[in-house]
Amino acid sequence: MANNIEQEIREIIAEIIEKKPEEITPDANLVEDLGADSMMALEILAAIEKKYRVVVPEENLSKLTSLRTIMELVKNLKKK
Amino acid sequence: MEKPILGIEDIKRILPQRYPFLMIDRVIQLEKDKVVALKNVSVNENYFQGHFPEEKIMPGVLIIEAIAQAGIVLVDNIAKTDKRRIYFLGAVSKSRFFKPVIPGDQLKIEVRLIKFISNIGIISGEVFVSDKKVAQAELSFSVKER
Numbered sequence: 001m002a003n004n005i006e007q008e009i010r011e012i013i014a015e016i017i018e019k020k021p022e023e024i025t026p027d028a029n030l031v032e033d034l035g036a037d038s039m040m041a042l043e044i045l046a047a048i049e050k051k052y053r054v055v056v057p058e059e060n061l062s063k064l065t066s067l068r069t070i071m072e073l074v075k076n077l078k079k080k
Numbered sequence: 081m082e083k084p085i086l087g088i089e090d091i092k093r094i095l096p097q098r099y100p101f102l103m104i105d106r107v108i109q110l111e112k113d114k115v116v117a118l119k120n121v122s123v124n125e126n127y128f129q130g131h132f133p134e135e136k137i138m139p140g141v142l143i144i145e146a147i148a149q150a151g152i153v154l155v156d157n158i159a160k161t162d163k164r165r166i167y168f169l170g171a172v173s174k175s176r177f178f179k180p181v182i183p184g185d186q187l188k189i190e191v192r193l194i195k196f197i198s199n200i201g202i203i204s205g206e207v208f209v210s211d212k213k214v215a216q217a218e219l220s221f222s223v224k225e226r
């Protein structure tokens with residue numbers, strides 16, 4: 001299950017920032033390493049909210065810097 | 081005929097676009113996360129001269145523009161600020177055109193807010209002619225106050 005989520009989120013990110021999924025390593029920084037901008041970050045957030053039916057509080061936006069942090073956030077929100 | 085919530089003069093107070101680039105004529109529904117606007121497509125539209133001389137079809141990019149302009153009305157309504165704001169288009173995704181729009185058609189442009197955080201947002205638009213969907217797109221944008 002955990003790996004499933006990782007792969008799903010990796011594919012969501014890859015599609016939005018137009019990179020190959022394998023380039024999205026867990027700790028690659030979305031902005032600094034992968035060239036995402038704030039608009040892409042919001043699109044990733046919206047795609048995640050839609051897919052997992054969660055609401056990400058606005059104050060968490062700045063924490064979503066990598067695949068790993070996004071994955072952890074989704075897992076935490078799903079638990080609630 | 082559906083009653084306007086906003087007429088063209090109200091729309092012109094919100095949108096910075098002017099002739100020949102106003103792509104909505106009337107707003108018939110305005111809620112906090114949804115707007116519905118109308119656009120009457122006339123044979124006199126200047127783009128029909130070239131698009132195309134032999135077969136008049138409203139350019140798809142201008143349907144996207146209509147979605148964007150309805151989106152400005154929606155976001156402006158949420159913002160509740162007197163400051164003049166400029167909107168920048170950042171991305172168009174999931175766009176699809178189902179049927180050509182031709183002179184005489186009335187576009188019904190339905191736009192929903194997907195996400196809006198501080199100065200960036202995403203809207204989703206669907207465009208109908210006689211209740212048949214002719215186009216759809218998701219638009220990302222940023223806002224600057226001046």
